[in-house]
Amino acid sequence: MESILVANAGIFIALAALFGLFMAWGIGANDVANAMGTSVGSKALSFKQAVIIAAIFELAGAVLAGGEVTKTIRKGIIDISSLGDTPELLIYGMLASLLAAGIWLLVATRQGWPVSTTHSIVGAIVGFGAVGISVDAVHWGKVGTIAASWVTSPVLAGAIAFFLFRSIQKLIINTENPVESARKYVPFYIFVVGFIIAMVTMVKGLKHVGIKLPLDQSTLIAAAVGIIVMIIGTILIKRIKYDPDADRDFHFANMEKIFGVLMIFTAIAIAFAHGSNDVANAIGPVAAVVSIVQSAGEIAASSATPIWILIIGGGGIVFGLVTYGHKVIATVGTGITELTPSRGFAATLGAAVTIVFASGTGLPISTTHTLVGGVLGVGLARGIGALNGNVIKTIFMSWIVTLPAGAGLSILFFFVLKGIFS
Amino acid sequence: MVRRSSITNMFAGSPIHPLQQHMEKCCECIGHLPAFFRAVADKDYEKAEEIQGIISNLEVEADDLKHDLRMNLPNSLFMPMPREQILDIVRQQDKIANTSKDIAGIMTGRKAVLPEPIAELFIAFVNRANDAATQAKTAINELDELVETGFRGGQITKVSDMISELDDIEHDTDKIERQLRHALFTIENDYPPLNMMFLYRVIDWVGKLADISQRVGSRLQLLLAR
Numbered sequence: 001m002e003s004i005l006v007a008n009a010g011i012f013i014a015l016a017a018l019f020g021l022f023m024a025w026g027i028g029a030n031d032v033a034n035a036m037g038t039s040v041g042s043k044a045l046s047f048k049q050a051v052i053i054a055a056i057f058e059l060a061g062a063v064l065a066g067g068e069v070t071k072t073i074r075k076g077i078i079d080i081s082s083l084g085d086t087p088e089l090l091i092y093g094m095l096a097s098l099l100a101a102g103i104w105l106l107v108a109t110r111q112g113w114p115v116s117t118t119h120s121i122v123g124a125i126v127g128f129g130a131v132g133i134s135v136d137a138v139h140w141g142k143v144g145t146i147a148a149s150w151v152t153s154p155v156l157a158g159a160i161a162f163f164l165f166r167s168i169q170k171l172i173i174n175t176e177n178p179v180e181s182a183r184k185y186v187p188f189y190i191f192v193v194g195f196i197i198a199m200v201t202m203v204k205g206l207k208h209v210g211i212k213l214p215l216d217q218s219t220l221i222a223a224a225v226g227i228i229v230m231i232i233g234t235i236l237i238k239r240i241k242y243d244p245d246a247d248r249d250f251h252f253a254n255m256e257k258i259f260g261v262l263m264i265f266t267a268i269a270i271a272f273a274h275g276s277n278d279v280a281n282a283i284g285p286v287a288a289v290v291s292i293v294q295s296a297g298e299i300a301a302s303s304a305t306p307i308w309i310l311i312i313g314g315g316g317i318v319f320g321l322v323t324y325g326h327k328v329i330a331t332v333g334t335g336i337t338e339l340t341p342s343r344g345f346a347a348t349l350g351a352a353v354t355i356v357f358a359s360g361t362g363l364p365i366s367t368t369h370t371l372v373g374g375v376l377g378v379g380l381a382r383g384i385g386a387l388n389g390n391v392i393k394t395i396f397m398s399w400i401v402t403l404p405a406g407a408g409l410s411i412l413f414f415f416v417l418k419g420i421f422s
Numbered sequence: 423m424v425r426r427s428s429i430t431n432m433f434a435g436s437p438i439h440p441l442q443q444h445m446e447k448c449c450e451c452i453g454h455l456p457a458f459f460r461a462v463a464d465k466d467y468e469k470a471e472e473i474q475g476i477i478s479n480l481e482v483e484a485d486d487l488k489h490d491l492r493m494n495l496p497n498s499l500f501m502p503m504p505r506e507q508i509l510d511i512v513r514q515q516d517k518i519a520n521t522s523k524d525i526a527g528i529m530t531g532r533k534a535v536l537p538e539p540i541a542e543l544f545i546a547f548v549n550r551a552n553d554a555a556t557q558a559k560t561a562i563n564e565l566d567e568l569v570e571t572g573f574r575g576g577q578i579t580k581v582s583d584m585i586s587e588l589d590d591i592e593h594d595t596d597k598i599e600r601q602l603r604h605a606l607f608t609i610e611n612d613y614p615p616l617n618m619m620f621l622y623r624v625i626d627w628v629g630k631l632a633d634i635s636q637r638v639g640s641r642l643q644l645l646l647a648r
Contacts, residue, residue: 037429165572174575252570335430340570372428382502382572385436389500394428 004088004421009293012091016289019098020309021316023121023282026105028320031117032058033328034368035274036267038375040329041336042344044263050333051326053264054271055318061275061359062314063307065205068362069277070305070313072142073121073284074291076362078129082137087292092417093132093410094285097124100409101281104402116366116398120406121281122146127407128414146363150399153354153365154373161350161377168342169381172255182258183237189345190233193265195226196353197272204360205276229265236261252340259341266348273355274367275314281364283313338385339375346383347374369395437501437508438565440491441515445562445638447484448515451477451522452555452631458526459548463541467533474526481523488516502569503645511562514638518555518631525627534620537613540605544625547602550595551628554635557588561642568645578646588639595632599625 005012036050045053083090101120108115122143129138168189172181199222202213213221240261242254287305339347351367351374358365372391379387454477461470491512495505528534536544561584564577571577602625610618 034429041433169572169574173571174577176576252567332430336433338433338436342570368428372432375429375432376500379500379502383569384433385438385501385566385569386434387500388432388434391428391432394431398428 005091005293008421012095012289012293015095016091016098016286017312019095019102020282020286021312021319022102023098023105023117024279024313024316025320025323026102027117027278027282028058028317028322029324030105030109030320030328031278031367032271032274032317032321032325033332034371035270036329037332037336038339038344038348038371039263039267039270040333042260042263042339042341044260044341044344045267047326047330047333049264050267050329051321053267054321054325054329057268057271058275058279058317058321059311059314061272061277062279062317063310065201065272065276065356065359066279066283066310066313067305068204069280069359069364070284070287070310072146072362072364073125073280074288074305076142077122077125077139077146078133079137079139082133088421089133089418091289091292092421093125093128093414094288096128096132096410096413096417097121097406098282098285099413100124100127101406104405104409108402108405115402116368117278117281118364118366119150119399119402121284122364123403123406124410125285126403128410130407131411132414132418149358149363149365150369153358153363153370154376154395157351157354157370157373158377158380159350160353161346161374162381164350165343165346165378165381165383168346169383173252173342178252178255179242179258182255186237186258186262187230187234189262189349190265191226191230193226193262193269193349193352194229195222197269197356198222198225200356200360201272201276233261233265236264252342256341259345262345263341263348266345266352269352270348270355270367270371273352273359275317276359277355277365278367279310279313279317282316283309284364286312343375343378343383347371347378350374350377369398435494436569437491437495438569440487440494441508441511442563442565444484444487444491444512445515445559447480447487448519448522449555449559451480451484451519452552454480455522455525455628456545456549456552458529459536459545462529462534463536463545465535467530470526471530474530477523477526481519484516484519488512502573507641507645511638511641514634514641515562517634518638521627521631521634525624525631529624532620534624535613535617536621537606537609539609540602543598543602543605547595547598547625548628550591550598551632551635554588554591554595554632557584557591558635558638561585561588561639565642573646581642581646585639585643588636592632592636595629599629 032054036054039045040047040050078090078093080090101117101124104120105115105117126138126143171185172178175181199218202218202222203215206212237258240257242257287309290306290309348371351371354370355365355367372395375384376387378384454473458470458473458477461473492509495508561581564581564584567577568581606618606621
């Protein structure tokens with residue numbers, strides 16, 4: 001049995017890297033746009049700024065905090081001990097999953113169907129595991145947790161966004177002088193953004209890069225990060241030019257300019273969060289293949305995800321972003337006209353915090369659905385002119401459609417690959 | 423292969439701006455009425471007819487805006503205000519345009535005469551009704567600020583003040599209406615009875631314009647109270 005692994009080691013790794021890169025490219029080309037859409041749509045960022053921020057912080061999120069979800073995809077869904085002396089089955093399965101998810105996303109995107117990268121890959125892995133290996137090979141408990149997180153993540157993002165929005169209503173918007181209040185309180189929100197992201201990253205993410213800090217040190221460093229971004233934000237707010245004429249037409253124009261600064265940091269947070277969660281969809285299977293091949297058949301359950309794979313994933317996302325994603329960001333951004341920076345901030349931060357926590361706990365969730373939850377949360381606080389309720393239907397549809405499709409395709413490819421190599 | 427994003431799809435067009443545009447048009451209709459009545463008082467029927475044409479065109483434009491708004495108000499919307507109330511406000515606003523058009527149309531058709539002794543009072547009455555509509559428009563224009571504040575805080579007080587001012591203006595038109603009826607009553611025997619009957623009807627209609635404007639305000643108040 002080992003002979004198949006040894007004989008084809010090079011091919012397996014090359015195929016895995018190729019398919020993984022393809023998936024990462026797809027994520028960069030399409031998914032990033034949804035993450036950045038609220039920032040561009042609320043006119044807090046230009047397209048170009050959004051692309052630059054996305055490129056830097058998607059990569060940072062992938063490398064610094066992407067390890068935990070990658071671990072889940074790699075070995076959390078399939079019980080690798082059930083493979084026994086046929087470890088190559090996992091290789092076929094993971095390659096098949098990548099291929100299935102990648103092709104399915106390509107087809108669905110062309111057709112304009114609502115799909116989610118996360119759901120495709122999870123569906124694909126569960127599919128080949130249950131049919132190709134055995135029903136018992138799937139960690140159904142873990143799969144249940146993941147499925148539950150798909151429901152709770154939009155709800156949680158909505159709740160956070162709701163209360164964030166209510167807090168800025170109380171502290172800033174509904175005061176005598178909103179501009180003055182905004183200048184006073186917005187830096188604190190910036191601090192919160194920096195602190196939470198840095199904290200979760202250090203506690204949960206960095207161990208995959210080989211850094212492990214005690215909790216009190218992490219807290220100190222996170223606070224330092226928060227203060228640094230707060231100072232940068234305060235300087236940016238000081239440099240805003242106010243236009244008294246703008247307030248005549250719409251009385252909150254100048255206040256929204258201050259929220260524009262806050263939105264820059266929130267955009268950074270969501271790019272980081274997206275990178276940390278979605279990179280795993282592309283490289284989780286790659287990591288699984290590489291670890292089996294390198295240990296020549298002994299499925300090492302303990303080895304950490306190699307950094308170079310995280311970098312491939314992050315790099316692939318950036319590549320997709322630069323070659324194609326910038327166009328999609330422009331399209332999505334111009335499609336969102338009803339969002340002002342204050343609302344965009346509440347919705348986006350609600351989503352970013354939820355996603356970063358999910359990344360820390362190793363749960364693969366859908367960035368888009370979480371963001372939809374965040375926007376609906378602001379809508380429930382009577383903050384947005386009109387939201388289309390059909391979007392909830394689309395989310396349910398994407399669950400019903402994507403999971404069987406991903407599963408079916410990956411089962412097909414699994415048996416094709418198995419036939420070719422053995 | 424641009425993916426149709428659920429993020430983009432969820433932002434439906436807000437009905438607030440179209441609602442404000444519609445009110446703007448309706449106010450333009452009634453805004454031409456004082457000049458129209460002036461022309462009638464001066465017996466300048468050529469000019470009156472010209473103004474009537476303008477009002478009629480504006481009413482058509484307002485109708486188009488109304489249809490657009492109704493067509494683009496999908497069923498499943500999360501809005502900070504109920505859909506029925508939006509449609510109700512549109513209906514009231516539309517009556518301002520319709521009534522203005524009817525008044526100008528019928529008066530032109532009949533070559534109505536405003537007797538000299540009551541002409542100034544009549545025009546003052548029309549002006550005040552126009553004020554009511556303008557005040558209603560000012561209040562409707564605060565809707566986007568209301569959404570920005572999430573229908574809370576000082577903005578509510580501000581709009582409430584506007585609505586109570588609208589009420590004051592409407593009471594004022596009631597007062598002028600009574601004066602006007604009385605003035606017409608004292609001279610009615612000196613003119614052809616049918617013309618007089620017709621003028622009483624016109625007074626009714628103009629009074630109704632102020633009533634409708636007030637109703638736009640009270641519908642807005644319902645939104646605040648939620």
